[in-house]
Amino acid sequence: MQDYLLSCDWGTSSFRLKLVDTLHHEIINEARSDRGVAIIFNRWNTADKENKLISLEHAYLNELQQNIQAISDKVLFDIQDVPVVISGMASSVIGMREVSYTPLPFPLDGSGSTVECIYPTLQCPHKIYLVSGVCSKMDVMRGEETQLIGLASMRKDIYTAKKILCILPGTHSKHVYINQGSIIDFHTYMTGELFNIIAHQSILKDAVFGDRALTELSMSQTDAFRCGIHNSQDSNLLHALFNVRINHLFKLLTKEDNFYYLSGLLIGSELNELSKRANGRIVLCSESNVNTLYKQAIQYLDMIDGTFLIDANIMDNAALEGHIKILHYQID
Amino acid sequence: MQDYLLSCDWGTSSFRLKLVDTLHHEIINEARSDRGVAIIFNRWNTADKENKLISLEHAYLNELQQNIQAISDKVLFDIQDVPVVISGMASSVIGMREVSYTPLPFPLDGSGSTVECIYPTLQCPHKIYLVSGVCSKMDVMRGEETQLIGLASMRKDIYTAKKILCILPGTHSKHVYINQGSIIDFHTYMTGELFNIIAHQSILKDAVFGDRALTELSMSQTDAFRCGIHNSQDSNLLHALFNVRINHLFKLLTKEDNFYYLSGLLIGSELNELSKRANGRIVLCSESNVNTLYKQAIQYLDMIDGTFLIDANIMDNAALEGHIKILHYQID
Incomplete structure (x- = not known):
């Protein structure tokens, strides 16, 4: 059959x-x-x-x-x-x-x-x-x-394209370099896993609360996420992560918004180098769960014009x- | 009394x-x-x-x-x-x-x-x-x-010094800027905590084994630690961390050596910016537990000439x- x-x-x-x-x-x-x-x-x-x-x-x-x-x-x-x-x-x-x-x-x-x-x-x-x-x-x-x-x-445009970079977000995000129908190189980023253990096992667990798979962010969640991306770009990640605690201690963000600040820090770190040397041939290949966040990040990092978005479906x-x-x- | x-x-x-x-x-x-x-x-x-x-x-x-x-x-x-x-x-x-x-x-x-x-x-x-x-x-x-x-x-030399940076390693390392007897600024780095949750809670826990508080490293542990520091300097941390898994999967390092590779990645990341803009006025103030590692890192990063080492005792x-x-x- x-x-x-x-x-x-x-x-x-x-x-x-x-x-x-x-x-x-x-x-x-x-x-x-x-x-x-x-x-x-x-x-x-x-x-x-x-x-x-x-x-x-x-x-x-x-x-x-x-x-x-x-x-x-x-x-x-x-x-x-x-x-x-x-x-x-x-x-x-x-x-x-x-x-x-x-x-x-x-x-x-x-x-x-x-x-x-x-x-x-x-x-x-x-x-x-x-x-x-x-x-x-x-x-x-x-x-x-x-x-x-x-x-x-x-x-077929993906299959025949010359030198594109496909980003597959996830527990272990993959950045995959494809040329004329073949994978020629790739790099793994532990973005999703780091997010999970930091949000649930570290001292920061008391500073965040939320659901990463939301398909629509509120205005304040969006602002917090963008602030995280912004702070990830020129900051040492080991230091920037402590901002999550400060946001909570100093009552700068609610736990719900701070959750997206942390997410922004990590996704921003993952995409950091790409935003600095984007060459117009990036393809975002995200499943539904984190598609909203990666799309937002790419927009905020001014990479959207050079990025093809594959439908999450x-x-x-x-x-x-x-x-x-x-x-x-x-x-x- | x-x-x-x-x-x-x-x-x-x-x-x-x-x-x-x-x-x-x-x-x-x-x-x-x-x-x-x-x-x-x-x-x-x-x-x-x-x-x-x-x-x-x-x-x-x-x-x-x-x-x-x-x-x-x-x-x-x-x-x-x-x-x-x-x-x-x-x-x-x-x-x-x-x-x-x-x-x-x-x-x-x-x-x-x-x-x-x-x-x-x-x-x-x-x-x-x-x-x-x-x-x-x-x-x-x-x-x-x-x-x-x-x-x-x-x-007294610490008390009277002009513009020095004291590094206090730990769960949350502190980089403290001191000028003429006053703390004027400081930054926290979550180095020790990240090490602990990554080594014990993440997928990398099966790739490492060891005791961070060793006072003397073997030759192969030292090599692995230095390799971690080296790889931390020009690499995205979220990607470099996955090397710990590769070292294990490809049998490049034993779990015992890989433990120090991970430690090198994180301590190297913490010190990354300092090594690039060291101004000769750094003071390493480490307690006994991680003193060996931070001293090694500062040596490897060519910062030793500009660094005062405070005795761990x-x-x-x-x-x-x-x-x-x-x-x-x-x-x-």
């Missing part, structure tokens, strides 16, 4: 499975959870010996099959023969099975992905294509390369489009 | 109480614990209503009196009339009693400290002098100003010397 595909994006802290009609590129049904690779691995790793009798791969297959079953229960046809394509951290050393990184340059037509086949078993009667990530000499990614394959398949579906392309090369 | 003093340095995460002979500047006995202000406040704050019948101040006085008693049990004379001087976070909003910051400029002879007296009670039969901190327009400190009073009393006693000076002004 090659007209369907189970597209799975299994990240560090999230699990997304979509049953897709590959002819019409339509999502038939989906399952989501926060049971990312970190949770599955940690539960397995800390289980007592008795429960550890199942292998780590087995634990992942159980989790996957439960989600496939949940989707199967909601559709009227049998999906037992539908292949599964998985990208993200599931191919890492703490994932389902470790698959080596593909070195650069990496073609974005889906032909260059390193894919490990896991054959159907009683436990999980689906053929699984486990897609690996990409490495440069001093960096790695797992998942974003597949999103970029999907993006390039939807946007397109990025939300980029992984599954990448899976369709990759599967095409595996089957033909 | 004014020839003795109970000198208390009560920080966010540590408690140090010393019985001092103020004539000979000798420590007779001392008590230390990790029961800093954060622990005392959080335990009180989360206690059920019944236990909360005692006030926060009462909870602090109980803790203090237990430590005084422990010292009293170890000396042969009665210390009931010995006054207590407390500096650090104990005067903050989550401390024993909030005392307003003293604004800049702040004289280092002990005459300018804002001090709140807490009179003897049955619960704690000692007169307590609670020393407040200092604020600039956009920064605050509690404790370091008292250490600097102590340092200035031991080192002097800094370990700076708070108590500050307390002697401050008490002098309170009693005379």
Whole structure:
């Protein structure tokens, strides 16, 4: 039943499975959870010996099959023969099975992905294509390369462009240099993760309160966010972060606004160098969750004229489009 | 009994109480614990209503009196009339009693400290002098100003110097500008706290292992530390931090060495601007715990010729010397 595909994006802290009609590129049904690779691995790793009798791969297959079953229960046809394509951290050393990184340059037509086949078993009667990530000499990614394959398949201008920089915001933001259909270099920024641990684990946790995924900011939140971006540009980050405490101690900002000041400091730091040497060929490829913030930041940093904005809905579906392309090369 | 003093340095995460002979500047006995202000406040704050019948101040006085008693049990004379001087976070909003910051400029002879007296009670039969901190327009400190009073009393060259920058490393490092016996400005850097949360709470926790307080580094630890400093100088910190993961994934460094690479990245970032505009008047005022690392960093950044190094033993006693000076002004 090659007209369907189970597209799975299994990240560090999230699990997304979509049953897709590959002819019409339509999502038939989906399952989501926060049971990312970190949770599955940690539960397995800390289980007592008795429960550890199942292998780590087995634990992942159980989790996957439960989600496939949940989707199967909601559709009227049998999906037992539908292949599964998985990208993200599931191919890492703490994932389902470790698959080596593909070195650069990496073609974005889906032909260059390193894919490990896991054959159907009683436990999980689906053929699984486990897609690996990409490495440069001093960096790695797992998942974003597949999103970029999907993006390039939807946007031919991205696929054919010369020397563009795609920004994929996230827990570990990726700045990916693409030239004529290939990834030629990339850099990781720990923006999202730093934000999370600073906002929840540091002394600053008492100075901020909020939800980073808001799609619309109030006037005062916008002002605070811009103030954070501004202060990030010429200031040492280790010092600028203490401003978050001062804003609170001196009652300069509410906790709700201060949350966006902190976000502005970190996103501003990530984009700092780009704003100084922007060359008009930046593409913002943000999923819905932080799209508003990155767009605001790029506007405030006067980079908007040289930046192409990819619609967040397109990025939300980029992984599954990448899976369709990759599967095409595996089957033909 | 004014020839003795109970000198208390009560920080966010540590408690140090010393019985001092103020004539000979000798420590007779001392008590230390990790029961800093954060622990005392959080335990009180989360206690059920019944236990909360005692006030926060009462909870602090109980803790203090237990430590005084422990010292009293170890000396042969009665210390009931010995006054207590407390500096650090104990005067903050989550401390024993909030005392307003003293604004800049702040004289280092002990005459300018804002001090709140807490009179003897049955619960704690000692007169307590609670020393407040200092604020600039956009920064605050509690404790370091008292250490600097102590340092200035031991080192007249520091007290009389024109325009020097004292670096006090720590959880929140302070860079303090001093001119002719007064603090005229200062900046906080969250170096130590960022190190702790990154090394213990982030994805990088699996890539590092070690003890930051080592007094002697191995050859490979030194190399890794220097490599971290080097990479911090021209690199975006949010990106450079991901190198810690790469060092581990690509087996470039052991976890033990990688720990010092991370430390080098952060200390290097803190000192980054100074190395670029060093003007020969820097004074490193580090306590023993991180003295080795900051000295190494200053050497590696070619700032050693323009830097005065204060002996770590002097800094370990700076708070108590500050307390002697401050008490002098309170009693005379």
